[in-house]
Amino acid sequence: MLVVRTIADLREALRPARREEASIGFVPTMGALHHGHEALMERARTECDVVVLSIFVNPTQFNDPTDLERYPRTEEADVAIAEKNGVDFVFMPSAEEMYRPGSTIEVRLDGPLVDSLEGAHRGSDHFHGVTTVVTKLFNIVQPEVAYFGQKDAQQALVIRALVRELDMPVRIDVVQTVREDDGLAMSSRNIHVKGRDRERALGLKAALDEAQSAYDGGERDAAALTERAVAAMKPFEVVPEYLAIVDRVTLQPVETVEPGALVVIAAPVGPVRLIDNTVIKDTAQLTRSA
Amino acid sequence: MLVVRTIADLREALRPARREEASIGFVPTMGALHHGHEALMERARTECDVVVLSIFVNPTQFNDPTDLERYPRTEEADVAIAEKNGVDFVFMPSAEEMYRPGSTIEVRLDGPLVDSLEGAHRGSDHFHGVTTVVTKLFNIVQPEVAYFGQKDAQQALVIRALVRELDMPVRIDVVQTVREDDGLAMSSRNIHVKGRDRERALGLKAALDEAQSAYDGGERDAAALTERAVAAMKPFEVVPEYLAIVDRVTLQPVETVEPGALVVIAAPVGPVRLIDNTVIKDTAQLTRSA
Known part of the structure; x- marks a missing residue:
């Protein structure tokens, strides 16, 4: 398993796979990996030749600075979990690598899908942050399939709409929520x-x-x-x-x-x-x- | 040369080229092709294995409805010019094919690059329309190189920024302005x-x-x-x-x-x-x- 931190390095690392027309499965995460993420990795491992996992706590999707600051970072444990689950490449870019100074790009959907529920309560900028970073990640990884959890049901719908409306050549697979024994959804x-x-x-x-x-x-x-x-x-x-x-x-x-x-x-x-x-x-x- | 009108048909048509790792050159246009466009096609023909030309008068980048209505449509002549210049695939989607009902997607840059000059005079929605449709077209065609004319200098800069900020795996090539004998820029x-x-x-x-x-x-x-x-x-x-x-x-x-x-x-x-x-x-x- 290879851990890469720059876009250029990941592109380089994926070059042979792309040349061999290997199918690339992609699991985008914000780290602090748990059994829910493992279910996504397992699914990707079963379905694809190459599995890429990204760990990036995307600042642009946090409406609450305290939430961003407090969001758990467990890099070493995450790498171990990725390795255990047969991930081939872990992509862990810095915020500066993902957003260059002066970057103004925004990929946005509008309407009820992003304005309701989470959008209404966290602000629709939350989903604009999600769709922007996911578009970037998809362009970097160029996966055949990307895996998301049903726990974030609205996010999964927003991503599906994003892919459909931007005509992205990516299939979105939504994997069932994994729960603790007592029923608490993994998060x-x-x-x-x-x-x-x-x-x-x-x-x-x-x-x-x-x-x-x-x-x-x-x-x-x-x-x-x-x-x-x-x-x-x-x-x-x-x-x-x-x-x-x-x-x-x-x-x-x-x-x-x-x-x-x-x-x-x-x-x-x-x-x-x-x-x-x-x-x-x-x-x-x-x-x-x- | 093949003329296709749907996204699905174009994807299907390009499948063999992609399988053979052929380099795909892409010339996005709004039709009414002239010698300026021909310079783009020639360049693409020289540099790439497969040349795709799109003809789509994108409604979302017109600030002035009269300009949109009056924008020349010369489909038959365009197809002949494309064929003469060695284009392999002409993609001519309808507005409905490109923008499904209820579509709300917008890919936007902000700041001086889109707000100044053309942005100031046509409104910055002009460039939001451009960046949105170009992102879609790039996702559909997945070219290695895309060709734009220096006549639209600001547009070329905006596209370069788009590709850079969205990490698109596309190289942008800007081709010199072609002029009539008396110096008028082709348009x-x-x-x-x-x-x-x-x-x-x-x-x-x-x-x-x-x-x-x-x-x-x-x-x-x-x-x-x-x-x-x-x-x-x-x-x-x-x-x-x-x-x-x-x-x-x-x-x-x-x-x-x-x-x-x-x-x-x-x-x-x-x-x-x-x-x-x-x-x-x-x-x-x-x-x-x-």
Whole structure:
């Protein structure tokens, strides 16, 4: 496994693979790697000839300077995890390598996909930062497939739209959320969730579970279902920043809940802000297939 | 030569070339092809294995709806010119093929490079339209080299900045302006310049020539040199929209003129707006090498 820190070095390192028409799988991350990231690496390792992992805490997508400063950096551990998972190249550029002085480039989508939910609460500049850095990374790595986690459901939709609207020759693969044994969705920010907050963090999953079981119980009204989900967080002393039931493609709120609807949630827990989501499953089908 | 109208068809057509690692040269145009475009095709033909020419009158880069409506479309003649110049693939998408309904993507640079000169007079949305469509076209064609004309000097600089800031794996080659025998810079818009206006159009080249000969005569003050260049247009009854002497890389105005300075001009002539430019040459060197 090779660790490279400059764009030129990565291009050079990937040259033989490109010459041999090897398929390149790409896992872009902000580091602090966990089992969720490992699932992406595993998928890439299975599907592609060459696996590139990038670790770059992209300053332009942070609305909150404290969040950026506090974002965990675990470089040595990350490299070990990448190696264990069969990554071929780890790309770890500095902020100066990615954004030269005076750089003004911005790749942006507009509209509900970037303005709603995370966009509404973190500001739509968050997703402009994401789409800009992902475009740059895709141009640098030129992967055949890039892997993203379903935990960041809105981000995955934004990236899909980006690739479609810019006609990028990249396939986007979205991999299921990986959870701790107790249900907490894996996140780099979990490292800051300690003690009592660690128990409180289960409030997010409790809300998602409640949404599904309310649906299983026959509830189809989005407002009522939302109310029940919010109520389920109360014992955890967690109040959501938002909890919404939306179309899983457009992210527009739905009034009547059908299978495939996306339940999304963001909530502050102790010093961090966590997000999670689930897709409502068809109870009848579950029962039939059981 | 193959004419294709969809992104999917072009990708399919280019697949064998990409498999064989052929170098792809790309000439993006808005059609109404003239000798200036032919110089780009010739250069591409000399340097690359495969030559792709695109013809797309990009609506998002027109600030003036009348200019867009009036922009010449000469499809049959263009295809013949492309064939004559050894183009392999002509890509002629519709506006709907390039911009799907609801598309909101924008690739934008900000700052003086896009805000000055053409940006100031056409609005900086002009260059946002250019950078967005060029990014899309580059993603579709994936060329090794793309060819642009020096006549659109600012556009060439903007594209170079775009490629650099987005880390696109494309080399930009800028080809010298081609002129009519009397000095008028080739432009698709010249088709609308008729009769007396055709003579008036020579005012732009006269101004550029005057700037060089003032420099040759020892004038180094940009303001004085500009004044003389503007005065040289008077007999042609042409008043510039702007006439500026700027740094050829940053486009910032210079106070003292040195070799390499860029003289840029835009002026309305009859029903259209023409642009032209020249780079100030070192007189002493010219004399020595003669």
